[in-house]
Amino acid sequence: MIVTPYRLSLSVCAGSLLVLSVAPAPQAIAQVSAPATLSATILPPAAPWTGASERLIAAADDPWITPAEAAGFRTTPTYAEARAWLERLAAASPLVTVKQFGRTTEGREMILVRASKGGAAKPVVLVQGGIHAGEIDGKDAGLMLLRDIALRGKDALLDQVDLVFVPVYNIDGHEQRSAYHYPHIRGPAEKGRDGNARGIDLNRDYAKLDAPESRAMVGLIRALDPILYIDCHVSEGFDMQYDVTFTYAGWGRYARHRATAGWLESRFGPAVSRALTRAGHVPTLYPSPVDTRRPDQGIRQSPEGPRYSTGYGDFIGMPTVLVENHMLKPYRRRVLGTYVLLEAALRIAGTDAARIAAARAEDRASRPADLLTRWSPDPTPVGWVEDFKGVAFDTYVSPASGRPEQRWLGTPISIRMPIIGQIPTERVRLPRAWWVPREQSEVIERLRLHGIAVETIAAPRRLSVDRVRLIDPRVTQPREGRYPITAGFAHERAEQVMPAGSVRVPADQPLGLLAAALLEPESQDSFLAWGFFPEMLAPAPDTDAFVVARLGEHVLATEPGVKAAFAAKLRAEPAFAADPEARLAWLYAQAGPGHAFVLRYPIAREVD
Incomplete structure (x- = not known):
């Protein structure tokens, strides 16, 4: 057994490369005539499963059956179909409202659904589906749960909290559907894309805010200040017996803000694990593999930056959960597991609303003196999973790759798995404030979008400052619409006059740690690291x-x-x-x- 099903510390920072279990030649893929055939062709057989959560599925003649239920979970509705269903639900129930909160890159309306009993303002649980539009379990689970709250007697879930549900975050990617997107995920038949219309991964954009979708979501977070934020995904990696996994940024060991992390570990994790187990699911914390080809090499635990939803939540003191359903489990099973998790999340958030508020207040009152910016794997495991519920595999030489590939056999096995932690290798001490020249309008705009407190001086001010020079900068491979920069840094003290119009960003503020992550040059998610200042790399003017x-x-x-x-x-x-x-x-x-x-x-x- 796992030492405790909710205390294993795992990271979502690093993705893993997928190795498909059976790799047909390109000609074979081209000959697939029906989308439903693709998963059956390239993925290992699905293990049989039944669970109590199957009782959540509406009867075939139910007038409020969701599109996914009506299709036997073989397909998922388009954005227009899902929105039409939700607007019909809102017309039928006073508990439900639908409203716009932004527009996508291609101009589509981004909608949220609020389920509330009204009256005095209540804390909010914010749930989003489809930030990666091929990982769409959250959308269909949310439709089912909203129906049951509005019309099927589960409205008590709204006694202490409101639910705000974003059915699809990455709408433009969602509408570019194909059977060949996310081939590692078993259903639905056609899925959306990872990135938005520009190919930007929105779960790498929380810090830099390049996409209009990201700006809309951060604006919504600021407006709602949710006591719990849930981001629904589907995993990559390797086969295992678990079907619903979840994680948080850094867990207790690496969380930047410890009070909210403590609530997630001690209260949220146990509550949803119990609910999922009772419903027939097999939950655990998300196991991010060190090596997908050798699962016994262990699972990774590490800090996160604010580019991710979970990292962003950690930096601003907002309890944030990443749901990572297992890719090889059938869509029906994954959607039902997500429903159970979301229902349990509403219950524990309502019960613990005051406790969460106290944890957030404690974190937001903290003023860290430094920022961890670099780390490396710890050669000594920080813990062990004594009985990881794995699946056996063998290997064969693939004619496609010409090398040995995994072939998952479906046989349950137990693995003793090391947990690989990290050793801090670089910390930077935070200054009293950062000074941004008035001409850096793009940076100043991003700071204000995040809600970071800034002040603009009306008269010049002389200060003792630390100035930074780049050493041997390198422009790296383009990512997420940017040309990231790596460099060494030399610091030097100087007296400098800040001209009128300069913008001061104090570190002594609730979002001081987020400001540090964006403005400290050594930070891996700084504006500098993302390539916001290309003028630094231009050569000096030429002369003889x-x-x-x-x-x-x-x-x-x-x-x-x-x-x-x-x-x-x-x-x-x-x-x-x-x-x-x-x-x-x-x-x-x-x-x-x-x-x-x-x-x-x-x-x-x-x-x-």
């Missing part, structure tokens, strides 16, 4: 070589730090050492304050 050579000689003679860095670069990079133009350009970029942008981080850190 004989002038630059003499200027470089002067810098080497008068700046010991530059001289040492130049010598190290010559030793480490033979191509650089052999390139006269590159050598002069590098020295010119170091030459005093004349180059306002070159390798200089534009945001200053107020240190005293």
Whole structure:
């Protein structure tokens, strides 16, 4: 057995590559004529299952049967079909309202459904489906639960809380349906895409807010300030006996805000695990594998950044749950499990509303002195799962890949699994405040969208600040609509006059930790890391070589730090050492304050 079904600490940070159990040649895939055939062709057989949650399915002649139920869970409705069904439910029940809260990249209306008994304002549980539009279990589970709340006697779930449900977050991706999207997920027959219309993964966009969908959702979070936020997904990885898994950012070991993490571990996890088990499901915490080809190598536990829903919730002190249903379980079983989890979540949130409020208040009153920015795997396991409910596999040489691939056999096995934690390798001490030049309007806009407190000065102010210079920056592979940047950083103290119109971002505020994640250059989710300041990488203005050579000689003679860095670069990079133009350009970029942008981080850190 697992030591405790709700205390295993697992991470959702790192995705895992999928290895399909049977890999047909491309010609075979091309010949598949019906979407329903695809899963049966490439996925291992589904294990038989029955559970008490099957009683939740409406009868075939029920006038309020949902589209997925009516289709035997073989298909999922389009966004228009789901919206029409929800608007019909709202017309039939005073408990339900439907409203718009944003627009997608392609201009579609983003809707939410609020289920409430009205009266005095109640805390909100916010649930979203389809941020990854092929992982759509939450949408169909939510429709069933809303029906039963509005019309089938479960309205007591609304005695202490309101439910706000976003049926599909990534609507544009949802409508680009194909049998070949998410081939690792068993049903429905056609699924949407991972990214939005621009290919941006919205569950990597909470920090940088590039997509209109992300801005709408963060605006909704600010307006509702939910006591619980649930994000419904489906897993990748490997076969196992568990069907419904869930996780939180960092768990107790790595959570940035510990009070809300403690409530999730001690109250939410046990409550939903008990409910799922009673309903015939097999829950556990989401096992993020170290190596999908060798499950016995362990499961990963690590901190998270605010690019993810769970990481964002952790940074702002909002209890956030990631539901990761198991990909190889049939759609019907996954939807029913999600229903049970959501119902249990409403119950425990209502019971514990005051306790959650106290935990949030404690976290938001905290003022961390530093920010963890880098970590590496701990060579010693931080714990063990003594009886992980796995599935046996063998291997065969695939004619497609030409290498051994896994073939899952469906046979239950028990695995002793190590839990691989992380060792902190870099922390940065937070300043009193960050100073953003008024011309960095894109950054200032993002800070305000997050609700981070800022102040704009009306008159110049002289300060002692920490300035940052980039060392050997690199533009990495494009991701999420951006060209991320990696670099080393050199810090230096200086006196600087902040001109009128400069924006000060104090660290002493409830969202100070989020501000740090966005503005500290070492942070993996900083605006700098996402490539918001490309002007830093432009070369210095050109001039004649004989002038630059003499200027470089002067810098080497008068700046010991530059001289040492130049010598190290010559030793480490033979191509650089052999390139006269590159050598002069590098020295010119170091030459005093004349180059306002070159390798200089534009945001200053107020240190005293």
